[in-house]
Amino acid sequence: MNRPAITPLDRTNEAAYRALVDGKAKPLGALGKVEDLAIHLALVAGRPNPNYERALLLVFAGDHGLTESGVSAYPSAVTVAMVATLLAGRASANAFARAVGAEVKVVDAGVAADLAPHPLLIDAKVRKGTRNAALGSAMTAEEVESALARGAAIARRAKDDGFDILALGEMGIGNTASAALLLHRLGPADLPDCIGPGAGHDAEGMARKRAVLETAAARTPVIEPLQVAAQFGGLEILMMAGAILGAASERVPVLIDGFIVGAAALLAIRLDPAAADYCIFAHRSAERGHEVMLTALGAEPLLDLSLRLGEGTGALLALPLVRAAAGLLAEVASLDDVLAGRL
Structure with missing residues (x-):
């Protein structure tokens, strides 16, 4: 079998995704392992708004x-x-x-x-x-x-x-x-x-x-x-x-x-x-x-x-x-937006 080639995750944007999660309207780290899951899903999708509805x-x-x-x-x-x-x-x-x-x-x-x-x-x-x-x-x-x-x-x-x-x-x-x-x-x-x-x-x-x-x-x-x-x-x-x-x-x-x-x-x-x-x-x-x-x-x-x-x-x-973790990235307001009233 010629097995399909698998590309390891590109972690170039991991720090940026972590900063995005850290900046949400919540205390730092308050969602524990869900935050790690959200970042992992973003890395898999290659974008900060993954969608896993289907x-x-x-x-x-x-x-x-x-x-x-x-x-x-x-x-x-x-x-x-x-x-x-x-x-x-x-x-x-x-x-x-x-x-x-x-x-x-x-x-x-x-x-x-x-x-x-x-x-x-x-x-x-x-x-x-x-x-x-x-x-x-x-x-x-x-x-x-x-x-x-x-x-x-x-x-x-x-x-x-x-x-x-x-x-x-x-x-x-x-x-x-x-x-x-x-x-x-x-x-x-x-x-x-x-x-x-x-x-x-x-x-x-x-x-x-x-x-x-x-x-x-x-x-x-x-x-x-x-x-x-x-x-x-x-x-x-x-x-x-x-x-x-x-x-x-x-x-x-x-x-x-x-x-x-x-x-x-x-x-x-x-x-x-x-x-x-x-x-x-x-x-x-x-x-x-x-x-x-x-x-x-x-x-x-x-x-x-x-x-x-x-x-x-x-x-x-x-x-x-998994869907909730993806929603954390895509749907939750940033703390800056909340404090500035940009909702």
Whole structure:
């Protein structure tokens, strides 16, 4: 794959944007981290009046061969059922999207079933689920490149369709297992610190999940990002990584959801560190391993609500905060204007 070139942020105007924020009608620093976010958004947009009204949530769906070994409390059939729920507008992500004024599309990256055409479904399927990473490579090198390229193309198409900001979410039974393995190698981090309950494991289920992931990790010592992706990745995770790279190449900011989308961001940033400039980390997930992931990325999320659902729900909840920060730059009067009565 010829990956799209990503231009690192030009910070030439950072001091000017900081002065603009400092000069607003408020005490110096009174809006705390919102001020930092506003400056970051201006740098991404390349102007002091960014606008992020048109938002698109892309929910990437895929199945995982690891579920054959019992890493999830639920069968892969739940992926298909939840995709249908998202397309019907009845999932949590749909409700949150309506609340914050975002559109939703679902991407079939690798669901292990044939999905009927739907106006809100993007068919980008690489294959019907990954292979079982406990037994061998989850994907071929060609499948990795295909997933990355398709994700990048989807993000660029969203920009062409007029969307100003993307939020990423996922649906895929077993994907916390894949994300844990990616974090283990790309963090890097000790494997036990990366493994959490996912959709909900009891003690027996967690013991089984840990044993399966230890077996998978012991198969191969790879640490190079594309090789790690092939060995352990999920199709939806790889396609999200491609979407992050594609969006960053178009200077479109991306709201990063929780643990799974975080694994995609980790891969994207390991492939091209400049992608980090365009990632906005929405929230700190309650899933074990997410704090380790955020530390590895040097990321400070906007929210901490003990979420661990996925679907992009945390990314959507952070969207109003992003818009508010942009409004600070574009709409708030300066202190000088207030004192002079120029309102």
